[in-house]
Amino acid sequence: xxxxxxxAARSGAAxxxxxxxxxxxxxxxxxxxxxxxxxxxxxxxHTYERLEKQREFSGLARMRIIQNQAAxxxxxxxxxxxxxxGYDQLKKLREQAPEFHMIxxxxxxxxxxxxxxxxRLVASVAGVTPEWMKRDFGYTLRGRFFNWHDMEEKLRVCVxxxxxxxxxxxxxxxxxxxxxxxxxxxxxHNDLLGKTVKIDGITFTVIGVAEEFPHxxxxxxxxxYREQTKVLIPVTTGANYGIVRGGGxxxxxxxxxxxxxxxxxxxxxxxxxxxxxxxGDFFLVENQLEEIRKNMAARLKxxxxxxxxxxxxFIAGGIGIMNVTLATVFARTKEIGIRRAVGASRSDxxxxxxxxxxxxxxxxxxLGSALGWLWGVPLKVILGMGASPIKPWMPLISIxxxxxxxxxxxxxxxxxxxxxKPADALRAE
Amino acid sequence: MTIHCSDxxxxxxxxxxxWPALRGISFGIKPGEFVSVTGPSGCGKxxxxxxxxxxxxxTGGAYRLNGRDVFTLSDEERSRTRRDxxxxxxxxxxxxxxxxxxxxxxxxxxxxxxxxxxxRARAASLLARVGLHGKEKKTPLELSxxxxxxxxxxxxxxxxxxxxxxxxPTGNLDSASSREIMDSLFALNAEGITIVMVTHDKELAARxxxxxxxxxGRIES
Numbered sequence: 001x002x003x004x005x006x007x008a009a010r011s012g013a014a015x016x017x018x019x020x021x022x023x024x025x026x027x028x029x030x031x032x033x034x035x036x037x038x039x040x041x042x043x044x045x046h047t048y049e050r051l052e053k054q055r056e057f058s059g060l061a062r063m064r065i066i067q068n069q070a071a072x073x074x075x076x077x078x079x080x081x082x083x084x085x086g087y088d089q090l091k092k093l094r095e096q097a098p099e100f101h102m103i104x105x106x107x108x109x110x111x112x113x114x115x116x117x118x119x120r121l122v123a124s125v126a127g128v129t130p131e132w133m134k135r136d137f138g139y140t141l142r143g144r145f146f147n148w149h150d151m152e153e154k155l156r157v158c159v160x161x162x163x164x165x166x167x168x169x170x171x172x173x174x175x176x177x178x179x180x181x182x183x184x185x186x187x188x189h190n191d192l193l194g195k196t197v198k199i200d201g202i203t204f205t206v207i208g209v210a211e212e213f214p215h216x217x218x219x220x221x222x223x224x225y226r227e228q229t230k231v232l233i234p235v236t237t238g239a240n241y242g243i244v245r246g247g248g249x250x251x252x253x254x255x256x257x258x259x260x261x262x263x264x265x266x267x268x269x270x271x272x273x274x275x276x277x278x279x280g281d282f283f284l285v286e287n288q289l290e291e292i293r294k295n296m297a298a299r300l301k302x303x304x305x306x307x308x309x310x311x312x313x314f315i316a317g318g319i320g321i322m323n324v325t326l327a328t329v330f331a332r333t334k335e336i337g338i339r340r341a342v343g344a345s346r347s348d349x350x351x352x353x354x355x356x357x358x359x360x361x362x363x364x365x366x367l368g369s370a371l372g373w374l375w376g377v378p379l380k381v382i383l384g385m386g387a388s389p390i391k392p393w394m395p396l397i398s399i400x401x402x403x404x405x406x407x408x409x410x411x412x413x414x415x416x417x418x419x420x421k422p423a424d425a426l427r428a429e
Numbered sequence: 430m431t432i433h434c435s436d437x438x439x440x441x442x443x444x445x446x447x448w449p450a451l452r453g454i455s456f457g458i459k460p461g462e463f464v465s466v467t468g469p470s471g472c473g474k475x476x477x478x479x480x481x482x483x484x485x486x487x488t489g490g491a492y493r494l495n496g497r498d499v500f501t502l503s504d505e506e507r508s509r510t511r512r513d514x515x516x517x518x519x520x521x522x523x524x525x526x527x528x529x530x531x532x533x534x535x536x537x538x539x540x541x542x543x544x545x546x547x548x549r550a551r552a553a554s555l556l557a558r559v560g561l562h563g564k565e566k567k568t569p570l571e572l573s574x575x576x577x578x579x580x581x582x583x584x585x586x587x588x589x590x591x592x593x594x595x596x597x598p599t600g601n602l603d604s605a606s607s608r609e610i611m612d613s614l615f616a617l618n619a620e621g622i623t624i625v626m627v628t629h630d631k632e633l634a635a636r637x638x639x640x641x642x643x644x645x646g647r648i649e650s
Binding site: 003004006007014018334335337338339340341342343344345346347348421422423426 | 479482484485504505508509511512513517519523524525527536537539540541542544584587588
């Protein structure tokens with residue numbers, strides 16, 4: 001049997017080589033299917049990988065308290081100044097919900113001037129609370145982060161964020177389109193820990209330098225937080241010196257901890273808002289768990305659409321292989337007769353055409369896998385899209401599907417070939 | 430290996446009641462005989478040869494090959510019998526032009542499960558036996574008609590058959606090549622191989638041990 005298979009493979013390879021153009025056309029569609037499949041596989045895998053990372057890093061039970069901009073009033077007289085969720089409210093919520101993993105408040109300011117050793121540069125500043133460090137921003141901290149004492153005393157301390165070097169492709173992109181960033185350059189060349197800097201003219205001591213995780217280790221979770229801020233200060237200090245705006249209003253992020261307790265946590269936050277601010281619907285609690293789930297479902301849906309396209313490409317490739325094999329059967333009818341005359345059985349003939357078609361499928365699958373990898377890894381990196389997580393089993397599955405498709409679509413032509421009567425086949429011209 | 434046909438009939442599909450090629454033929458061939466089958470074109474000679482060689486099936490009558498009723502054989506058994514017991518030599522050679530002379534001879538050996546150097550050595554010795562030593566790598570298109578037919582004879586001998594069925598083996602050859610091929614066939618017959626040869630050539634037929642003359646699907650004599 002193995003020898004028969006080897007003979008059929010040898011004969012198939014010779015036939016494919018003898019009809020290169022025809023063969024290329026038939027396995028190209030299979031190759032396209034393979035590329036699409038690998039892309040979809042890696043997209044699905046990536047989605048789950050990101051979810052896992054998100055869960056590992058900061059959990060999924062996330063919510064955000066934001067001001068309700070859509071609150072309506074029946075007449076202008078009914079309008080009341082919406083209340084602010086500030087530092088005091090945050091502390092109160094913290095006291096009432098000690099089981100929450102994180103309650104972080106943040107007030108941003110986009111353009112501030114920082115001075116160090118006579119050099120002035122533009123840096124965005126954010127006023128934050130001590131639990132800011134628990135959010136899904138991966139970094140290594142040198143020095144220390146803020147504590148509640150810094151908050152209460154409105155101390156003029158700051159933490160600087162040092163960006164990780166960009167990925168190789170982004171580096172090329174940056175070189176071509178950007179002149180670089182003065183803040184990053186300053187932090188790269190100077191150790192500012194323990195030094196003093198001026199922010200909007202006020203002196204701050206640098207108590208920590210947070211270095212962003214390298215690109216390869218960075219979390220690409222669903223809440224996809226990419227830190228743009230460069231300088232962090234206690235939110236109370238920021239408000240006191242008028243550095244951060246927002247009228248005392250904080251953007252509050254909450255990590256309720258285990259997903260199982262999320263509904264209770266949501267209820268607790270809503271109750272807190274109702275008790276603190278009344279029935280005014282001044283705030284909305286954004287359910288990030290739901291967002292993450294929706295996001296994930298959308299990504300999976302996209303991936304399944306891609307897989308369907310891949311299936312279509314495979315089917316088109318399969319039909320191509322069926323056509324080519326049928327054409328081959330008719331073109332080689334006399335050869336079939338000769339082979340039958342010298343002792344080939346129906347199953348030998350069937351095997352020969354099946355093996356030939358499967359070889360075409362395999363070549364298409366291998367070619368498609370190579371192209372899929374080229375697209376998924378080097379090309380996507382060069383284009384700044386981030387490499388697809390292509391695992392070794394993905395090309396293998398893709399090649400297997402290609403071979404199975406070719407096998408399935410070759411059954412009919414091979415059966416036609418095997419069914420030819422030797423005497424009739426020998427008479428064919 | 431004996432061949433025994435009784436009341437053999439073959440009707441090809443077509444027309445109202447089909448087209449009868451054989452109309453009840455009965456004869457027997459003993460092992461080691463050299464039998465020629467002659468008759469005008471369309472008299473059913475090739476059809477008879479195809480049926481004897483298990484390339485075609487009769488629509489009536491009985492055919493026993495070495496005592497076995499071939500109607501009861503499965504496709505696998507018929508193929509195995511063709512491969513191991515019967516060798517074919519056709520008028521138009523029926524070689525695969527893509528393959529070398531050696532590969533053409535290897536074909537029946539491959540279907541018999543052979544492979545490797547032993548198989549190639551056997552094929553090369555068969556080619557040498559028919560006078561084609563040194564031409565193993567040539568494709569049929571690079572060989573003369575006589576040489577092609579000799580490759581076909583070497584291929585027919587690959588699995589040491591007991592019967593060789595030759596369908597006008599000299600039909601496409603010049604007289605010198607024809608003589609060589611006939612000499613080869615007589616030599617094989619002398620070794621004990623049964624030969625059934627279809628021919629138009631009455632002189633050739635006269636040289637064989639027995640001649641079956643056919644007309645309109647029947648045996649004349």
